[in-house]
Amino acid sequence: MDPLLRGEQAVLGAVLLDPRQLAGLDWLEARDFYRPAHQAIFAALRELHAEGHPALSAEGRVSLAWVTDALAQAGKHVRGLSVSYPHTLIAACPRPSHAPVYGRMVLEGSIHRTVAEHAGRLLAVAQEDAAQDARPGAPAPAPPGPRV
Numbered sequence: 001m002d003p004l005l006r007g008e009q010a011v012l013g014a015v016l017l018d019p020r021q022l023a024g025l026d027w028l029e030a031r032d033f034y035r036p037a038h039q040a041i042f043a044a045l046r047e048l049h050a051e052g053h054p055a056l057s058a059e060g061r062v063s064l065a066w067v068t069d070a071l072a073q074a075g076k077h078v079r080g081l082s083v084s085y086p087h088t089l090i091a092a093c094p095r096p097s098h099a100p101v102y103g104r105m106v107l108e109g110s111i112h113r114t115v116a117e118h119a120g121r122l123l124a125v126a127q128e129d130a131a132q133d134a135r136p137g138a139p140a141p142a143p144p145g146p147r148v
Contacts, residue, residue, distance in 0.1 A: 006092060007105030008038045013093030014102060015045050016067050016086055019056050021099035022049045028103045032110035036078050037085070044073035 011028070014021050022045065030043040048070055049056065055063035067086050075081050093102070 004034065004105065004109040007102050007109065008033050008035060009089050009092035010094070011099055011102035011106055012038060012041055012045070013089040013091065014096040014099035015042075016070070016090055017062065017093060018096040018099070019045070019049060019053075019062060019066060021096060022046065024100050025103045028107060032106050034109060034113065037074070037081055040074040040078040041070060041081075041089075043077070044070045047073060 011025070015025070028042075030039040030046070033039045033042055048066070053066060053069065055066035055069070071081060071083065071086055093099075
């Protein structure tokens with residue numbers, strides 16, 4: 001399995017198991033997740049947390065309402081979320097206390113995708129410029145300016 005996917009699942013599972021972990025993930029954004037379903041779930045968890053979801057006030061065990069309400073909220077923004085998917089997320093999280101480490105994996109994956117996307121764009125522009133310069137009758141490239 002892809003380690004980045006596993007990291008996304010683990011951080012979401014950690015927050016489903018222990019909503020207090022969201023406080024240590026304020027630097028992580030929903031857009032950092034690769035999968036749209038994970039983006040929607042993380043955004044829903046953040047929204048419920050910000051609204052002061054009643055399940056968060058209970059001491060000890062986390063109420064099942066936290067999980068079901070998060071899934072219902074995320075389902076408004078993305079299709080195909082099944083009732084069993086939170087179980088997959090929770091099973092992917094070996095230790096909820098390691099949520100910041102899993103979140104760092106998600107953030108690093110996001111940074112890597114952004115750099116790769118920009119590198120691809122730069123390569124496409126460079127190839128297009130090279131193709132234009134190679135056409136017959138194309139103007140000669142300008143000589144380099146003086147070095148400063």
